[in-house]
Amino acid sequence: KAGVTQTPRYLIKTRGQQVTLSCSPISGHRSVSWYQQTPGQGLQFLFEYFSETQRNKGNFPGRFSGRQFSNSRSEMNVSTLELGDSALYLCASSLGTGITYEQYFGPGTRLTVT
Amino acid sequence: DQQVKQNSPSLSVQEGRISILNCDYTNSMFDYFLWYKKYPAEGPTFLISISSIKDKNEDGRFTVFLNKSAKHLSLHIVPSQPGDSAVYFCAASGASNFGNEKLTFGTGTRLTIIP
Numbered sequence: 001k002a003g004v005t006q007t008p009r010y011l012i013k014t015r016g017q018q019v020t021l022s023c024s025p026i027s028g029h030r031s032v033s034w035y036q037q038t039p040g041q042g043l044q045f046l047f048e049y050f051s052e053t054q055r056n057k058g059n060f061p062g063r064f065s066g067r068q069f070s071n072s073r074s075e076m077n078v079s080t081l082e083l084g085d086s087a088l089y090l091c092a093s094s095l096g097t098g099i100t101y102e103q104y105f106g107p108g109t110r111l112t113v114t
Numbered sequence: 115d116q117q118v119k120q121n122s123p124s125l126s127v128q129e130g131r132i133s134i135l136n137c138d139y140t141n142s143m144f145d146y147f148l149w150y151k152k153y154p155a156e157g158p159t160f161l162i163s164i165s166s167i168k169d170k171n172e173d174g175r176f177t178v179f180l181n182k183s184a185k186h187l188s189l190h191i192v193p194s195q196p197g198d199s200a201v202y203f204c205a206a207s208g209a210s211n212f213g214n215e216k217l218t219f220g221t222g223t224r225l226t227i228i229p
Contacts, residue, residue, distance in 0.1 A: 004157065035219075042120075042221035043158070043203060056216045090157050099146050099207040099217065105157025 002026065004093050004106035012112045018079040021109045025072050025093030031055075032074040033103065034066060037088040046089075049074050050097040078111075086113045117141045118206050120220035128228050133191040135223050137204030140185065144206040148217070149178060149189045152201045161202075162189070191225075199227045 005024045013019050025032050033056075034046040045058035049068035066076040072093070078085055088110050092103035119138045127133045135149075145166035150158035164171040164178045164187070171178050177190045191198055204220040 033216075040221070042118075043205075043217075043219035045216045045218065048216065058216065092157070099148075102160050103217075105150075105159065107155060107157050 004091060004104050006089075006091055006106040006109050008109060009107065010110045010112075012114060013081050014114055015081055015083060017081050018077065019081060019111060020075050020077045021089055021091075021111070023074045023076075023091035023093075023106060025074070025091075026104055029093035029095055029104070030072050031094045031097045031101065032068055032072065033092045033094075034074070034076050035090045035092065036060075037090060037108070038086075043090065046076065048097065055097055081113045083113050086111060116221070117144075118204055118218050118220040120202075120204055120223050122223050123221070124224040124226070126226045126228055127194050129196060130193045133189075133194045133198065133225055133227070135189040135191075135202050135204075135225065137187045137189075137220055138185060139187075139206050141206070141208070141218070142185070143208040144218070146207045147178070147180060147187050148205045148207075149176075150203045150205060150219075151198075152203065152222070158203055194225075194227045196227050196229055199225060201225070 007022045031050045033048040035043045037043045048056040052068045063079045068074045088108040090108045092105045094101040094103045148163040149161040152158040162176045180187045201222045201224050203222045205217045
């Protein structure tokens with residue numbers, strides 16, 4: 001069974017631009033969560049999607065948005081990029097929603113904002 | 115406000131000895147705790163979890179201890195092996211608080227096993 005895939009793996013953008021990251025969950029998984037990892041803050045929860053609906057949202061500004069498609073694939077978008085958005089963005093999929101469902105993480109997309 | 119804290123950014127342990135990774139939390143609503151392990155260029159992988167109704171959970175070489183009164187948990191790895199060298203993240207959730215099951219992670223501890 002293929003794992004969680006994220007594209008692209010690396011990305012360099014300029015301040016003010018916008019970016020879209022993609023996540024394909026494990027086949028059969030209906031929940032996708034996104035996290036931002038930075039050295040000082042660890043992993044911070046961005047949002048979770050289940051059956052195309054946002055179930056939960058972390059404390060990030062409205063520049064961060066996401067969506068989920070009917071095939072459970074998910075995208076996250078960051079508009080008006082800032083230098084502080086440079087981070088590793090991880091997505092995780094699980095069979096269902098709720099913490100007792102094990103989350104499987106993808107390798108992440110490394111975003112650098114210059 | 116860091117609700118889950120891993121105060122040791124790094125830890126070095128001799129192969130064969132016990133590795134003890136610590137984690138403290140401040141939110142009393144947390145009732146489900148997990149440990150993840152992360153190798154470079156890979157996403158975190160789930161290691162072991164514990165519900166607040168227990169104070170210990172064991173899985174092979176890995177044991178997690180929970181001290182609710184101290185809001186402290188620890189991960190013990192015995193014996194430590196070179197393949198255990200990775201970054202370990204502690205995470206917590208209010209699992210019984212429906213709609214608030216999101217994971218709150220600590221900042222991670224880099225464990226290095228010395229051969």
